[in-house]
Amino acid sequence: MRENTAEESARLQSAAKDHLWLHFTQHGTYNDDVDIPMIVRGEGINLFDDRGKKYIDGLGGLFTSQVGHGRTELGQAAAEQAAKLEFMPLWSYAHPAAVQLAERIAGYAPGDLNRVFFTNSGSESVETAWKLAKKYFKLTGKPGKHKVISRSTAYHGTTHGALSITGIAGLKQDFEPLVPSTIQVSNTNAYRAKELTAGAIDVTDEQSLERFGLWAADQIALAIENAGPDTVAAVYLEPVQNAGGCFPPPPGYFQRVREICDQYDVLLVSDEVICAFGRLGEMFGATHFDYQPDIITTAKGITSGYSPLGAVIATDRIMEPFLTPGAMFGHGYTFGGHPVSAAVALKNLDIFEEENLLEHVRSNAQTFRSTLEKLLDLPIVGDVRGEGYFYGIELVKDRATKESFTAEESKTLLHGFISNKLFEEGLYCRADDRGDPVIQLSPPLIAGPADFAEIEQILRNVLSQASAKL
Incomplete structure (x- = not known):
């Protein structure tokens, strides 16, 4: 499927910045030099932007896309x-x-x-x-x-x-x-x-x-x-x-x-x-x-x-x-x-x-957990918790004491680096600081072990870079 041409993408960006009021969004983030991410289609557990770049949908849209994208x-x-x-x-x-x-x-x-x-x-x-x-x-x-x-x-x-x-x-x-x-x-x-x-x-x-x-x-x-x-x-x-x-x-x-x-x-x-x-x-x-x-x-x-x-x-x-x-x-x-x-x-x-999706989730839930728990070897990861296909990864400044980040540190870490970097690396998920800083994951229920491994690798890469910044 053809993605948008450069001309079409530019027109959509201009229209979005002039007319579209995004939800829970700091609109000052987007200016002449920073584009609004423009997702144009989905397929299975993946999303594609207007330039054809693929992203793993690690959040199921917003804890929503159970059977995956593109189901005609x-x-x-x-x-x-x-x-x-x-x-x-x-x-x-x-x-x-x-x-x-x-x-x-x-x-x-x-x-x-x-x-x-x-x-x-x-x-x-x-x-x-x-x-x-x-x-x-x-x-x-x-x-x-x-x-x-x-x-x-x-x-x-x-x-x-x-x-x-x-x-x-x-x-x-x-x-x-x-x-x-x-x-x-x-x-x-x-x-x-x-x-x-x-x-x-x-x-x-x-x-x-x-x-x-x-x-x-x-x-x-x-x-x-x-x-x-x-x-x-x-x-x-x-x-x-x-x-x-x-x-x-x-x-x-x-x-x-x-x-x-x-x-x-x-x-x-x-x-x-x-x-x-x-x-x-x-x-x-x-x-x-x-x-x-x-x-x-x-x-x-x-x-x-x-x-x-x-x-x-x-x-x-x-x-x-x-x-x-x-x-x-x-x-x-x-x-x-x-x-x-x-x-x-x-x-x-x-x-x-x-497609027996409930059994699919039950059969793969422990694999999802154990794959994410591999991240516990990173000093920035304090806790991995959740159930089924619904997980949170809590980030800490000091794992031994469970010391969290200040509000300003959390803002810089999550929104200034991790959130953008994860998306840049091809993972759509959520970096959230309503409470202690966490990364939330909720992939479509059709996801399997190979998808979990790819999610873990992207997380590992980005969180390792975040750890180096501490």
């Missing part, structure tokens, strides 16, 4: 649906694609998570779940329950409600005042367990890791008590916390959280915008870690990014009061459950089953 059958599913029924809102009416997809998602979901409310994105799913929790408790005679508990450094989205639940102060300050009634507790960063517990627990073995998990879970109970149990509606937790660098749950953590939620009649929301649809080797992260949520929020991998779609999956218990005559969840989106997006999602799930 997904485009065909979209075209066929658009020719048949291009749009119909789910406002008191239904259409077959949404019905079929809701049924299929309910079949994959654990327990009695049988009710599916469609959205367009992860942020919308998170926002919807909060409104659903508040309305549910109003209908069941507990109108004071409206507060939400989430974890430090956790990212849950950009809309005002979702951003309020997010535990990253730096992202929130520019948009305050936000929605009140959100509370943050400790995350499960086992690498920093000694700091989080004020020296009480230093994770050195499985037993101390479990103690840390129970300690972290009990912080939720303490927060509920402090806020007042009659005021807390929900706890939002990712199966593996993304921001901060992939924090898996310690053994017993989610089981203890489930007990706490049952004790205080608080809904457990499993935010699986990233972790659902194969990222951890199961359709849902809750299945992988063996816990039962009341609500699951999701998006991204449901269509592998081929069309926008999100979903909130709730238990029959949550739906029950809404079945009373006159009751209504007064909430919705024009494009939620869009026929084209639903058709794409159905075909995406067909690919999962036809």
Whole structure:
């Protein structure tokens, strides 16, 4: 396939700089001498820019591209649906694609998570779940329950409600005042367990890791008590916390959280915008870690990014009061459950089953881990952590003491060198400093050992150069 000519690329650059407002981007970075990276196509696990250069997609777009790029059958599913029924809102009416997809998602979901409310994105799913929790408790005679508990450094989205639940102060300050009634507790960063517990627990073995998990879970109970149990509606937790660098749950953590939620009649929301649809080797992260949520929020991998779609999956218990005559969840989106997006999602799930992608991830997950763990011989690499096809590599100034970089050092290291250098070397991933500096990896689920080895070699080359700069 022909890439853009030099003339076409120059025209696109000019138009992009004049008209396109990029997301989470410092636009001052791009000037007459610095071009905006222009990705024009994808194939498998690779991306190609307008000059024909190939990059490994080490982030799956944005934790999204499960089945890989260039799947023409997904485009065909979209075209066929658009020719048949291009749009119909789910406002008191239904259409077959949404019905079929809701049924299929309910079949994959654990327990009695049988009710599916469609959205367009992860942020919308998170926002919807909060409104659903508040309305549910109003209908069941507990109108004071409206507060939400989430974890430090956790990212849950950009809309005002979702951003309020997010535990990253730096992202929130520019948009305050936000929605009140959100509370943050400790995350499960086992690498920093000694700091989080004020020296009480230093994770050195499985037993101390479990103690840390129970300690972290009990912080939720303490927060509920402090806020007042009659005021807390929900706890939002990712199966593996993304921001901060992939924090898996310690053994017993989610089981203890489930007990706490049952004790205080608080809904457990499993935010699986990233972790659902194969990222951890199961359709849902809750299945992988063996816990039962009341609500699951999701998006991204449901269509592998081929069309926008999100979903909130709730238990029959949550739906029950809404079945009373006159009751209504007064909430919705024009494009939620869009026929084209639903058709794409159905075909995406067909690919999962036809190509046995879940088993592929489970079979290769340990190889991905062990390949990345080779980087631990570099002095700048403090920790490699994650699950399935979802990993974070924490960078440190001193591995022996786990000393991190200052904010200014992190900015210089990550954004001034590592991020650009990785892309230059052919790896698209994420260098993130929301918390301690990390490199995040989330390749398409079709990736295998040879791809892992290539990713590791690029990382090794760039991180070795970064180490030499310290």
